[in-house]
Amino acid sequence: MSEEEIHLGLDDIDSPSGGCTTHFASLLVEYLSKHSVNWNDYPNLIRLNPGIPFRTRGNGAVSLRFTTDTIEPDEILHQIELMINDYVDRLYPNTNPGVVIVTGKIPEAISRFSKKALWRTIPIALAKRIIDEHNLVHYSSGNGRGLIGGLASIGNQLLRDHTYEYIAYRSMDQCGDTRGVDALSVKQMDEKMGDSVFSNVDDKKYRILIEPHGPDPVLYGIRGETAKSVIRAASYIKSEQKVERWTVFRTNQGTGEHLVHTMSIGDLRPYMAAIVHGFVETPPRMMEGGYVIFKITDRKSVIDCAAYEPTRSFRETVMKLRRNDEIRLHVNVRPRSKTHGLTLNVEGLEVLKLSPLIQSLNPLCPHCLRRMKSAGRGKGYKCDKCGFRGATMNKIETHKERPIEIGLYLPPLSAQRHLTRPFARNEHRNSGRPKHLIEKWHSL
Numbered sequence: 455m456s457e458e459e460i461h462l463g464l465d466d467i468d469s470p471s472g473g474c475t476t477h478f479a480s481l482l483v484e485y486l487s488k489h490s491v492n493w494n495d496y497p498n499l500i501r502l503n504p505g506i507p508f509r510t511r512g513n514g515a516v517s518l519r520f521t522t523d524t525i526e527p528d529e530i531l532h533q534i535e536l537m538i539n540d541y542v543d544r545l546y547p548n549t550n551p552g553v554v555i556v557t558g559k560i561p562e563a564i565s566r567f568s569k570k571a572l573w574r575t576i577p578i579a580l581a582k583r584i585i586d587e588h589n590l591v592h593y594s595s596g597n598g599r600g601l602i603g604g605l606a607s608i609g610n611q612l613l614r615d616h617t618y619e620y621i622a623y624r625s626m627d628q629c630g631d632t633r634g635v636d637a638l639s640v641k642q643m644d645e646k647m648g649d650s651v652f653s654n655v656d657d658k659k660y661r662i663l664i665e666p667h668g669p670d671p672v673l674y675g676i677r678g679e680t681a682k683s684v685i686r687a688a689s690y691i692k693s694e695q696k697v698e699r700w701t702v703f704r705t706n707q708g709t710g711e712h713l714v715h716t717m718s719i720g721d722l723r724p725y726m727a728a729i730v731h732g733f734v735e736t737p738p739r740m741m742e743g744g745y746v747i748f749k750i751t752d753r754k755s756v757i758d759c760a761a762y763e764p765t766r767s768f769r770e771t772v773m774k775l776r777r778n779d780e781i782r783l784h785v786n787v788r789p790r791s792k793t794h795g796l797t798l799n800v801e802g803l804e805v806l807k808l809s810p811l812i813q814s815l816n817p818l819c820p821h822c823l824r825r826m827k828s829a830g831r832g833k834g835y836k837c838d839k840c841g842f843r844g845a846t847m848n849k850i851e852t853h854k855e856r857p858i859e860i861g862l863y864l865p866p867l868s869a870q871r872h873l874t875r876p877f878a879r880n881e882h883r884n885s886g887r888p889k890h891l892i893e894k895w896h897s898l
């Protein structure tokens with residue numbers, strides 16, 4: 455039996471009746487705990503490039519890291535296969551589950567693969583090639599797309615910044631009914647927990663964000679800075695539906711980990727998550743349908759940018775940009791279509807330098823301080839009231855204040871990606887894998 459660490463990654467375990475990868479991972483945690491594995495980390499919930507179109511909800515994969523001397527990887531995989539068959543609605547063609555196991559040291563190729571999965575699209579063939587080259591124990595069905603997330607979640611060990619999410623699940627046979635999460639209890643939790651939790655209530659403390667709306671088994675999820683804080687936060691939450699099980703995940707949510715590559719416009723490719731530095735080329739326009747478009751240039755190329763309706767107030771900020779403003783955009787790249795070229799879907803805006811807004815006005819009369827009128831071309835100005843003539847006077851230019859400031863602007867919390875670093879986390883950086891897990895981090 456191996457005392458080497460086992461890394462088990464899984465993804466795309468979904469069904470239209472509403473399964474989900476984290477829920478399945480929670481069932482797997484219970485199964486493995488019954489086989490007395492030693493957990494080396496909380497389950498890692500790894501969000502991948504949010505701009506990818508083919509994906510499970512939220513594009514999240516899960517990896518489990520443990521040692522065991524009671525159960526072999528092959529046996530674990532066999533068990534998972536049985537569990538998946540039991541779990542997944544096999545008639546649903548868009549479910550392409552994948553499970554990968556790495557024993558011992560994680561190969562460098564897999565770490566690189568994970569980094570790429572945060573901001574690029576990855577062909578399934580590349581995942582399969584790495585799996586072959588390293589002889590990895592794995593399982594997939596459908597087109598095997600789940601292997602991408604499975605592999606990517608193994609390679610991302612959350613060695614730098616990370617956060618936690620406590621996910622409470624309801625029973626599978628209640629997934630069609632309303633959850634009834636009590637909004638007041640969530641707001642009270644948010645107040646009590648302060649900045650040890652984040653993104654659970656919207657910016658105006660009005661709407662709660664912990665309750666999903668689909669027919670999935672997630673009852674609610676609470677985001678925070680430590681395992682302890684999310685567990686404590688959960689003790690405040692009331693809901694009509696019962697919590698059947700819960701698990702704490704360590705995750706890259708709220709870390710901005712996908713946005714580290716600054717790209718020139720000419721190097722952008724469809725579905726990239728990237729930062730683009732440039733200057734506003736054409737001022738923003740509000741289009742029918744409620745989205746804003748404008749163009750930016752990096753002095754070599756020009757590209758269309760768009761902020762869409764769900765980003766609400768963020769669009770109004772974007773509307774305040776003017777030609778030549780220097781900005782950095784957080785984007786994902788939409789491929790060209792029949793109606794538009796390659797377009798940057800704007801998810802964050804850093805205003806670096808505002809171009810001056812100059813207003814030129816006629817001078818004031820030195821006697822009665824009224825604005826003067828032109829006395830004709832080349833003849834200066836005259837005052838209507840007192841008749842004063844200023845033949846050598848010129849227009850005065852004043853810098854008008856811009857209704858936008860230097861700084862970072864993000865869409866409201868309800869429109870942010872799982873990976874977006876919210877303002878609430880400005881002062882927070884967690885680092886490294888935890889040395890010890892807290893005693894009770896799942897419901898079993």
Ligand SMILES: [Zn+2]
Binds near residue numbers: 838
């Ligand atoms: Zn006058």
